[in-house]
Amino acid sequence: MAKRVLSVDLERRFARGPTIAARFELDLGASEVLALFGPSGSGKTTILRCLAGLERPDRGTIIAAGRRWVDVARDTFEPPQVRRVGYLPQGSALFPHLSVAENVAFGTERAQGGGAHERDQQVRALLALLGLAGLERRRPAELSGGQARRVALARALARRPLLLLLDEPLSALDAPTREELRLELRAHLERFMTPTVLVTHDRTEALVLADRVAVIVDGTVRQVGATADVFVRPVDAEVARVVGVDTLAPGTVRAVHGGLATVQVGGRELVAVSDLAPGSPVLVSLRPEDVLLVPAGHQLDGLSARNRLPGRVAAVEPLGALVRVRLDVGFPLRALVTRQAFEELGAGPGQELVALVKAPAVHLIAVGPPGLAGGPVGSTGAAGPPAERPVGARSARRN
Amino acid sequence: MDWQAIWLTARLAFLVTVILLALGTPLAHWLAFSTRRWRGLVEAVVALPLVLPPTVLGFYLLLAMGPAGPLGRLTETLGIGLLPFTFQGLLVASVIYSLPFAVQPLTVAFGAVDRSLIETSWTLGRSPLQTFLRVTAPLSAGGFLTATVLTFAHTVGEFGVVLMVGGNIPGVSRTISIAIYDRVQALDYDSAAALALPLLVVSFVVLAVTYTVRGRPTGGSGRPVRPWPSAS
Known part of the structure; x- marks a missing residue:
């Protein structure tokens, strides 16, 4: 059979x-x-x-x-x-x-x-x-x-x-x-x-x-x-774009501790779940719906988000029930939030906000050094x- | 009234239509779906009677059917005898002369059938022949109607080829159009009119009915109605 x-x-x-x-x-x-x-x-x-x-x-x-x-x-x-x-x-x-x-x-x-x-x-x-x-x-x-x-x-x-x-x-x-x-x-x-x-x-x-x-x-x-x-x-930048990851920022792994990598991106440091070696050049991939927006100065009681990124609203794009917010947090970051949540923030272009991202939502795509070009271990390339x-x-x- | 000429013409047109639908359907199907490079050549040969003067076509058919021609030698070998100035010869010539009037409407109709319907039929287990009978042909009903009417009408109306290949023999090759010409030559305008007027009226009625039927949007015009409109 x-x-x-x-x-x-x-x-x-x-x-x-x-x-x-x-x-x-x-x-x-x-x-x-x-x-x-x-x-x-x-x-x-x-x-x-x-x-x-x-x-x-x-x-x-x-x-x-x-x-x-x-x-x-x-x-x-x-x-x-x-x-x-x-x-x-x-x-x-x-x-x-x-x-x-x-x-x-x-x-x-x-x-x-x-x-x-x-x-x-x-x-x-x-x-x-x-x-x-x-x-x-x-x-x-x-x-x-x-x-x-x-x-x-x-x-x-x-x-x-x-x-x-x-x-x-x-x-x-x-x-x-x-x-x-x-x-x-x-x-x-x-x-x-x-x-x-x-x-x-x-x-x-x-x-x-x-x-x-x-x-x-x-x-x-x-x-x-x-x-x-x-x-x-996603395994690479192109797949990331196709599947709707709209934040892709180049960065470098600085340190790894217990499966958590610290990555430097545009002057900021992010924590991601990864086991890539320190020094690896990476693309940081973030889905817009994984980004949480809170007012500047907001106390983070009870929130388990590992990454706190203060920044400024660059543009606001209403999409019916959802709103796409473009932020500048040292690198361009996009967030997708409900219209209601956005109205509660009372935010407009130029306003200071804080973006919160949990470590597991930060995905690192390995790029650069020859021999590692196939993408992270466990994923399937062509x-x-x-x-x-x-x-x-x-x-x-x-x- | 020259009933002999009317009966002869009707018999000729009917047989030509039947033969051409039988021959023209596979030929039109091939023309509609083939991707071969010499498809254009075949199409040109099929369309030739449209542009050739009937006398030219008739002249070459006469030569081919004659004792020295390839067709003539074939028919003599088969024991049929020579075809010129016989009803059979007239039939062969008419089939060739009316070929495009059967093949072209069918080709257009088959080609207009939504390709995805044909392919879906294949995936549903239907062979190419079954697909033709169950999908392509029913959706080309309008094309079959047009082909039938045009072939019949064109055969009724032919003159030059009949004169070249068939001559003017009562009961064998004297069709209505030849009979009218014959009467006019003899300055017998009344007899000519008695044949000409019914021909005009019948032709107009048949064409008017055909185009009215075909004109309806869902009247099986060969173009399938899209199952739904595209999104706004």
Whole structure:
């Protein structure tokens, strides 16, 4: 019995444009959800299409549960018809000339035995599960955006796929529908226990839906790991930018004591959890939501924050419920706080504030000295083998 | 009324339409989806009857079908005899002459089908043929309608090629258009008008109905309606 793993190692070259290179694994037995995460044009969709069999890699292999879907060296290529994937293209692509029920049944007629009546029952049951009961006879043009996505998901699930492939499953929906569907999709993925690869450039989507993410920059998978981990501990500056770390300041490790490193950044000293050697040049990476703002002179009773950074407000950017504050604390620092918290501070540009950051939220990215360029120990760069982190993060997040 | 010419024309146009839909569908599918470099060449050959004077086309067909031509030698070897000035010869010539009127609307219709629908059908286990029958063809209904009407109408209206390849033999090759020409030559304007006016009226009605049906936004015009509008 082959290991129930999807193993991808491929390259797709284009005459004009970047070469797409992907290397990652997915545990099919544990019905894991992996997000291919990266900016537009980074090659996420190409990788997904290679998995679906709609595009041929120029080099490499795709092996799913022991079956060779693609092996360029052996000239092996399984067409999309036999791969048993549930593919959801961007915009969901419902057949406009078929009813909702006919759309959902489209892939089941040959895949499974059983009479027409039995199939009809299965389609109805599936539609009911996705909250689509009563819409069986509607045409796609008569559905709302959210309903159409649910139908497309039902159609993909109806074949009982080995692997679900979702290309930007929530794109081009209005914001309330997207939020509603995001949580619903998470619940469906758990209920149907289907391993999933999804493409997204939306951080919230990745955080809510994915157990693990593969960050793709310029066509290359740069880091694979548990979602929360990758978002807090990017391996390099580019990954950091892609995952939304917007404070990246160069610094140097001055001293290390018991797993706590003191780092000098722009005339300030910060404490971070790290075991890098003193003297290492680093990039200090901070997520804006990990920064707490308090008035200058505020007493720090009961606050466990290890880093206290007095500074001046440089700019304020309202983002609806949240406010992005740019501070100058000896280096540029960005904070994301709720509008209410910000109003209580009564702060505006030029005002003195104190930024508090806990030591574990300060992530150090090693840079510089040759030989250490691969990033911190334990993370996965594109060059190395796809080292897998323990899946503990998954169960923790799901409880 | 020259009922013989009307019956002959209808029979010819019907057979040409059936043959061209059968031949034109795979050809149009290939033209719509092929990425080969010589696709353009095939497209040019298909479009040639659009620009060539019918007499030129008819002239070369006459030579090809004659006893010294490749087609003529083939038909003689097969024991069919020579094709010029026969109904079969007229049929072959008409199929070639009307080729673009069947192939071009079909190519446009197939090409307008959303690619992601076809690919989704593949991932749902449907073979290319099943995908064509269940997805591409139904969504190209408008293209099939246009191809049918244009091919039929164009065959009814042809003149130069018929004259070159078929001549003017009653019951064999004297179509309505030839009959009208024949009557006008004989200064029998009443008989000519008796054939010409119905042809004009029928042609207009058929085209008007076709374009009205095709004009509806969801009337199977070959362009699938997007499942939902893009985000504002």
